[in-house]
Amino acid sequence: MVTLSLPMRQALTFRSFPIYSAISSNRRNRVAIFSCASGDPGQRDRNLRRRRKVVEHICLLKANKYLSYDQEKDMLDYLYTSQYQMRGIVAVSLGQISGQTKEDFTHAVFMRFQSKEDLTKFYENPFYLQVLKEHVVPNCHGLMNVDYESEVEDDILPIFRKGEDFNYGIEFVLLIVFVEAAISGPAEDALTSLQELTMEFPCLIVQCTQGSNFNFSSEDYTHGVVIRFRSREAFEIFFTSSRYRDVWKSKFQPIARKTLAIHFSVDPVGTEIM
Structure with missing residues (x-):
C-alpha cells in the first residue's frame, strides 16, 4: 500500500518540470490523498517476465487557425478509422491537445504497430497517403512524427489497449532531446527510473511505454514516452508528486536539452468505417 499526500499549491511551483503548466490552477488549494494498492505481486512479476515488443507511432499536428468543427471531426475520423482499412495497426488514440504547447501543436495521434515492418507499410499505404492528402494536409500547416520500439505485457488487452481500463483517461506524450554524451548510459538510466x-x-x-526515436525524417527528439492515465485526477496526482519531481530533477534535468510534453483526453471519435 502506497499513500501520496500532495499539497497542490507547493507542487505547482516547480515550473521547471514538464506538464505542470498544463494542470488547472483551480485545484491548487486541494490536498490530494490517494491510496494505491499494487495488487497481486505474484501476478505482477509473471506479467513482467512475459513481454511483447511493439512499435509506437506519435504524430503531432499543427491545425490551421480557422479550422471548423466539421473539418476537425472529418480529419480525426479518417485518422482514427484508418486502423480498419489497413493491417498492422493494433491500437489508436487521438485528440485535441489540452492547453498550449511550446511548438504550437494542436492535435496528437498515437498508433501502435506489431513491428517496424508494419509501420513501414503504413507510411507507404495508399489509403493512408490519401487520408493525408485529402483530410490532413489541407487542414494543417505542420506535422511531426516520432517512432520508437518498446515492450508491453504479453497479453491481448495490454497489447491491443482494449478493455475498460483503456476506454477513457488521459494520454500523455513526452518527447525528449538528451545531450549527446548521455544518449547511452544516463539517458537509459533516466528512462528506466521513470x-x-x-x-x-x-x-x-x-x-x-518509452524508447529511442528511429524516425530519421524527424530527428528533433531523441526519445519518446507515452503514458495512459486512468483519469485527469490520476494525471495531476502523479505529476505533482514528490516522487516524480525527485526522478525528474535527479535523472532528467541534468541531461535533457529540450522536452515537449502534451496530453489529451481519450474520447474515441471514429464511429464508422470510411
Whole structure:
C-alpha cells in the first residue's frame, strides 16, 4: 500500500518540470490523498517476465487557425478509422491537445504497430497517403512524427489497449532531446527510473511505454514516452508528486536539452468505417 499526500499549491511551483503548466490552477488549494494498492505481486512479476515488443507511432499536428468543427471531426475520423482499412495497426488514440504547447501543436495521434515492418507499410499505404492528402494536409500547416520500439505485457488487452481500463483517461506524450554524451548510459538510466516509477502506481497509470526515436525524417527528439492515465485526477496526482519531481530533477534535468510534453483526453471519435 502506497499513500501520496500532495499539497497542490507547493507542487505547482516547480515550473521547471514538464506538464505542470498544463494542470488547472483551480485545484491548487486541494490536498490530494490517494491510496494505491499494487495488487497481486505474484501476478505482477509473471506479467513482467512475459513481454511483447511493439512499435509506437506519435504524430503531432499543427491545425490551421480557422479550422471548423466539421473539418476537425472529418480529419480525426479518417485518422482514427484508418486502423480498419489497413493491417498492422493494433491500437489508436487521438485528440485535441489540452492547453498550449511550446511548438504550437494542436492535435496528437498515437498508433501502435506489431513491428517496424508494419509501420513501414503504413507510411507507404495508399489509403493512408490519401487520408493525408485529402483530410490532413489541407487542414494543417505542420506535422511531426516520432517512432520508437518498446515492450508491453504479453497479453491481448495490454497489447491491443482494449478493455475498460483503456476506454477513457488521459494520454500523455513526452518527447525528449538528451545531450549527446548521455544518449547511452544516463539517458537509459533516466528512462528506466521513470518506467519503474510508473509501475508502482497501477491505480493511477494503465500503461507506460518509452524508447529511442528511429524516425530519421524527424530527428528533433531523441526519445519518446507515452503514458495512459486512468483519469485527469490520476494525471495531476502523479505529476505533482514528490516522487516524480525527485526522478525528474535527479535523472532528467541534468541531461535533457529540450522536452515537449502534451496530453489529451481519450474520447474515441471514429464511429464508422470510411
